[in-house]
Amino acid sequence: LADRLVPYTLAGTGITYLLTRNMTKTLAVLMVDFSCALKLAMPVSVLSAIREASTHSITVKGGKYMEAMADATTIVFDKTGTLTKAKPVVSDVVSFSEELSSDELLRIAACMEEHFPHSMARAVVNAAKEKHLVHEEMHSKVEYIVAHGISTTIEGKKAVIGSWHFVMEDEKCVIPEGMEDRFEPLPLECSHLYLAIEGKLAAVICVEDPLREEAADAVRELKEAGITKVVMMTGDSERTAAAIAKRVGVDEYYSEVLPEDKAEYVQKAKAEGHTVVMIGDGINDSPALSAADVGIAINSGAAIAREIADITIKADSLEELVQLKSIANAMQRRVASNYRFVLSFNSALIILGALGILQPATSAMLHNLSTIGISLKSMTNLLPEKTQSQLQQENTKA
Numbered sequence: 001l002a003d004r005l006v007p008y009t010l011a012g013t014g015i016t017y018l019l020t021r022n023m024t025k026t027l028a029v030l031m032v033d034f035s036c037a038l039k040l041a042m043p044v045s046v047l048s049a050i051r052e053a054s055t056h057s058i059t060v061k062g063g064k065y066m067e068a069m070a071d072a073t074t075i076v077f078d079k080t081g082t083l084t085k086a087k088p089v090v091s092d093v094v095s096f097s098e099e100l101s102s103d104e105l106l107r108i109a110a111c112m113e114e115h116f117p118h119s120m121a122r123a124v125v126n127a128a129k130e131k132h133l134v135h136e137e138m139h140s141k142v143e144y145i146v147a148h149g150i151s152t153t154i155e156g157k158k159a160v161i162g163s164w165h166f167v168m169e170d171e172k173c174v175i176p177e178g179m180e181d182r183f184e185p186l187p188l189e190c191s192h193l194y195l196a197i198e199g200k201l202a203a204v205i206c207v208e209d210p211l212r213e214e215a216a217d218a219v220r221e222l223k224e225a226g227i228t229k230v231v232m233m234t235g236d237s238e239r240t241a242a243a244i245a246k247r248v249g250v251d252e253y254y255s256e257v258l259p260e261d262k263a264e265y266v267q268k269a270k271a272e273g274h275t276v277v278m279i280g281d282g283i284n285d286s287p288a289l290s291a292a293d294v295g296i297a298i299n300s301g302a303a304i305a306r307e308i309a310d311i312t313i314k315a316d317s318l319e320e321l322v323q324l325k326s327i328a329n330a331m332q333r334r335v336a337s338n339y340r341f342v343l344s345f346n347s348a349l350i351i352l353g354a355l356g357i358l359q360p361a362t363s364a365m366l367h368n369l370s371t372i373g374i375s376l377k378s379m380t381n382l383l384p385e386k387t388q389s390q391l392q393q394e395n396t397k398a
Contacts, residue, residue, distance in 0.1 A: 002035035009033050009350075016354045024360060028353025031364040037342040037371040042335055044378040049331035052381055056323045057299075057314040065310040068293045069328035074274040075227050076266060076288065079234035079241070080191070080209060081281035081298055082318075083248055086119045088209035090127035091190055096179050097202045105203040107133040109195050112142070112150050112161050118282065120191060120207050148258075149193075159197045163235055165256050167194040167201070175201050188243040191236050211247060218318035219249050225325045229274070233257045233265065235284075262288035279321070281305055296321070323383070330382035338374055345370050 009032070017026040046063035053060050060066055077083050093102040093109075100108075110128035113121035142152045148170065149162015160171050167173050173196035186192065186204060193205040212218075219230050232253040234241050241255035254265070262278070266288050269276045278285070278292035282305060289295030289308045297309035306312050313320045349366055352358040358366070 002038040005034040005038075009035075012350060012354075020354070020356075022356070025354055025356050027360040028356075028358055028363045029350050031360050032346050032349040032353060032367045034342055034346050036367070037346070037374055038339070040371060041338045041342065041374045041378050044375050045331055045334050045338060048379050049327050049382060052383065053324060053327050056320055056327075058320055058324050059312040061310050065294050066328050066331055068275055069277065069311070069324060070332040071275045072227060072277045072294065072325070072328075074229045074231065074269050075222060075277045075279065076231045076233060076262070076269075076292070077250070078262070078278075078280035078282065078285050078288075079232055079236065079244060081119060082279050083215045083232065083244065084209040084211055086209070086281065086298070088120050088123040088191070088207045090123050090205055091187065091208040092206040094182060094186065094204045094206065095202070096176050096182060096200075096204070097197075098176075100202060102203070103131060103133060105195060106131065106205070108154060108159065108197075109161055109193065109203070109205055111154070112152055112159065115142070116144060116150060119209070120193060123207050123209075124193065124205060154197075157198050159195070161193055161195045163256065164192070164194055164237055165235075167196050171196065171199075173199050173201055188239050189247075191240060211244065212318055214318050215248050218322055221322045222325060225322065225329060227325070231265070233262050233288075259284040259287050263291045266291040296324075327382050334378065334382065338378060341374060342370075 013030045016029045049066050050060045093106050095102045106128050110125045113124045148166035151160045160167055190206040190208050195203040230250045232245050232250045238255045241253050245253035266276050266278055276292045277294045278288045279296045281298035286304050286308050295309040296311045297305040299312050299314045349363050353363045
């Protein structure tokens with residue numbers, strides 16, 4: 001933009017000379033240019049916003065992502081680790097086997113899950129440790145299917161563990177006859193891992209991953225900050241997804257989704273003209289993080305997700321996400337304000353110089369002082385400083 005304005009400034013200088021034949025007036029116009037202030041104040045505003053974001057434990061990899069965050073209209077959340085605390089615990093093991101006890105089924109599940117890099121897998125392993133269940137290696141070759149589950153052979157029997165879609169649909173496992181009613185008491189807000197042995201459902205492991213206390217407030221504040229659609233996508237069942245979505249207050253939710261489903265939704269929303277933000281923490285979120293206008297990773301998530309993401313936030317609170325949106329919005333307002341000031345102030349200097357009211361030296365001085373002034377102003381914080389009482393309240397809450 002600054003470069004495009006330079007020819008008009010030079011043309012104005014030439015026109016002034018042709019009309020007035022006065023070199024002093026011509027020089028007064030020539031001393032004023034729009035490009036200096038624009039090329040300094042605008043980048044400084046963006047860099048200042050990135051710096052301020054870092055004080056809130058937010059790492060932004062480039063100015064264009066702050067701009068995209070300001071323009072964002074749609075936010076897509078992965079559930080586990082973003083809307084939830086990513087500290088799941090096993091609340092129950094519902095047995096569908098007449099031969100194996102709940103503890104034995106948990107031991108088998110822990111043996112299968114112990115090397116799988118996922119928070120729910122850790123929950124299963126930790127639950128077995130708490131019960132002092134020894135789960136030494138007793139399986140042969142293990143096959144990990146990302147976003148689906150695990151398949152292996154234990155004591156000559158094929159065992160699979162994972163989502164309903166993987167176990168019951170892909171692997172064609174069946175519910176033992178007469179045990180269908182055991183699904184009714186399963187808690188809605190828990191995630192469910194399905195364990196099947198030799199093609200028959202053996203257990204449903206209920207994993208509770210508590211919602212972040214601030215999740216509902218964060219969603220509401222994001223909408224107030226300009227987000228028009230909040231979407232939740234999860235690999236959990238329809239029942240679990242519906243219960244969580246209702247509590248959080250999202251506009252849309254999608255259950256039993258695969259990594260490619262998340263990426264496809266993001267690309268479709270972008271094609272419809274939306275600026276899309278994707279928030280996730282796992283390996284299976286990576287395609288969607290890459291496809292989004294802004295990919296945001298939780299710092300405690302998978303390394304590949306942090307590497308691909310454009311912005312990284314700490315896992316402490318979703319309020320950081322609200323702060324990021326507020327900083328981005330304030331940055332855009334400052335950029336627009338700077339633009340209006342540069343154009344109006346320098347235009348006034350040009351007019352006054354052309355009329356002979358300002359001498360060239362005065363025009364040059366005022367032009368450079370305004371450039372310095374607006375650049376210094378652009379370095380200041382965008383969000384109001386927190387009062388001591390607010391900081392004390394946050395510390396008390398923490």
